[in-house]
Amino acid sequence: MKYYLRMGLTLLLIAVIAGGILAVVNDYTAPIIKQTKLQTEVQARREVLPSATFFVKDSIAVAKAKTKRNPLKIVQDTSSDTSFFIYYKGFSADSTLAGYCYIASLYGYSSNVKTMVGVTPEMTINKIKVISQQETPGLGANCEKAEFQAGFNTLDAAALHVDKDGGAVKSITGATITSRAITNSIRAGLEILNKQASGSAAPETQKEV
Amino acid sequence: MELVGRIFALAVAAIFVQNFVLSRFLGLCPYIGVSKKLDSAIGMGMAVVFVMTMASTITWMIQYFLLKPLHIEFLQTIAFILTIASLVQLVEMVIQKTAPALYKSLGVFLPLITTNCAVLGVSILNINEQLTFFGAILNGLFGGLGFTLVLILMAGIRERLEKADIPQAMRGMPIAMIVAGSMAMAFLGFSGMSL
Amino acid sequence: MALKEFTKGFVKENPVFVMALGLCPTLAVTSSVNNAVGMGLAATFVLMCSNLLVSLVKDVIPSKIRIPSFIVIIASFVTIVDLSMSAFLPALHKSLGLFIPLIVVNCIILGRAEAFASKNNPLNSVLDGLGMGLGFTMALMIIASIREILGAGQFFGMQVLPTSYRPMLVAILAPGAFIVMGLLMGLMNIAKNKKK
Helix, strand or coil: CCHHHHHHHHHHHHHHHHHHHHHHHHHHHHHHHHHHHHHHHHHHHHHHHHCCEEEEEEEEEEEEECCCCCCEEECCCCCCCEEEEEEEEEEECCEEEEEEEEEEEEEECEEEEEEEEECCCEEEEEEEEECCCCCCCCCCHHHHHHHHHHHCCEEEHHHCCCCHHHHCCCCCCCCCCHHHHHHHHHHHHHHHHHHHCCCCCCCCEECCC | CCHHHHHHHHHHHHHHHHHCCCCCCCCCCHHCCCCCHHHHHHHHHHHHHHHHHHHHHHHHHHHHHHHHHCCCCCHHHHHHHHHHHHHHHHHHHHHHHCHHHHHHHHHHHHHHCCCHHHHHHHHHHHHCCCCCHHHHHHHHHHHHHHHHHHHHHHHHHHHHHHCCCCCCCCCCCHHHHHHHHHHHHHHHHCCCCCC | CCHHHHHHHCCCCCCCCCCCCCCCHHCCCCCCCCHHHHHHHHHHHHHHHHHHHHHHHHCCCHHHHHHHHHHHHHHHHHHHHHHHHHHHHHCCCCHHHHCCHHHHHHHHHHHHHHHHHHCCCHHHHHHHHHHHHHHHHHHHHHHHHHHHHHHEEEEECCCCCCCCCCCCCCHHHHCCCCHHHHHHHHHEEEEEEEEC
16 A cells, blocks of 8 residues: 555656746746737738838728638627637838738638738739648648748739639649638638728727737 | 538548548557558557547547646646557457456457557547537448458558569568558549548 | 666667567657657657656555556656647647647557566666667657658758659558558568677
8 A cells, every 4th residue: 555655656756847947937938829820810911011011900890701711810709790800900110001012811622721911002902921731741841941932923803813714823733722712711801901092981909909 | 401411521531531640640660560460450440440430529528628627738648648559458348347248359458559650649639629529439330340440451561472483582561562552552542522 | 887888778679679568659640850859859858757757666555556656647748748839839838739648658658668678777777768768769760751751752851852753642642651661670580690
């Protein structure tokens, strides 16, 4: 009996010490992890909309998306039937509107492909940047290459289809599914923005970043 | 009916499209190590299906009822591996007491399962992919079945290879790897199937 | 004597090619040399630390709870690596993904703790861990170099083959991992047989 007690206590002691040490490490790293995550997002925003010096977070209420594979970064509002499309307005130093940006994401071939999209005030694509994907190396993963991403510049919503669907986006060789996912998710966001811009109600500003 | 369809989609995804062994590279040690004989492959496969399903269930509950409310998600790795180790031990004892016949065929494989990364892998994947409770259980079950399928296929091929005339240096593990490569190539045909 | 503990992990007892341990990460992360080095060094760190700690506490721990204690020790170091990598090397952390926490079940680490560190003094254990870890890293790098050069024409992300080379895609996809590994193991066998 005593032997078992000693065994249990030793194991408990080891676990407690390990837990304690890890709590300290976690306390130290958690803010850094959060910071880097935020920073990469801000960095990506700056990259797709270089003319903007500061960004203001905004949202548009849209009908609740039914599918799980949601094309956009939409925050579901559980209390009602609406969800919110989150985007950022970019302003240049003298506070004139420099454009918009948002994160588009859709399931591609084997993973969720997330893209940071920069839009000019004239509602054409300024620049895009794929920020996360786990597609097939050598095929779908080529969506991170500059040549593919540059193909989106200056396009408007109507032209945002892959070439196989009669659009202006030159899809990646052997990876139409990935290309299509990226293109369609970007177009869905741009269409929401378009509707908002032609509508009258000014969106409510939420938070400055 | 919709539910049946969703379960079927999940099954095809876990068994073929994202096969644990051939596309996720999980559980390779037993895949190469226990695939020499068909009998032991079947035994190992059954043990893995059982433990993966159980582990998915319990680790999901630990994550959402214990780690998350207490904000100690950073202890996930420790908590999961200890759970799996104790679970395997427990299953071994229960089977030994209640079903000696089953124990005789499964017993030797159970201790090996603790260090089978497919088990810890499926537990972490369930959380990373934010599956629901039943999604997690089914993912464990079908993931295990997918593992069993390729393990049995492999064992069947290797039993035949025993009689084949293979260059001396390639016998055993090397040729098993090449066979696995060919199987992976076949399974590549499933990838990207959207259900 | 101590030097021997360090060098045996490179060739004679190479964990990957000779002992065929830790196959999962070996095949999963070797699609690029960058990932291979990251994985190798992470595992080396865990291996060294856990070997040191195991050999320090080996006399205090009752033999019956040896394995669970080792697992807790290993899992703690893995979590430390996981958290720090996520804080300081987020890109690498993302591409290694699931395989960082899975270092816990890497048979090399538990194997060395049980077979070596629990029977030897701390200095030799650390050297053994370092040697085995670097041997593991080396093996990963060899496989990854072959796969990345053949499959993408690149090495460490830099173009090394002329752009007119059409990458042999299969090398960086899953089947390539198995086939390259099989051929390398075969080569090792030929080398071993020649020596005899």
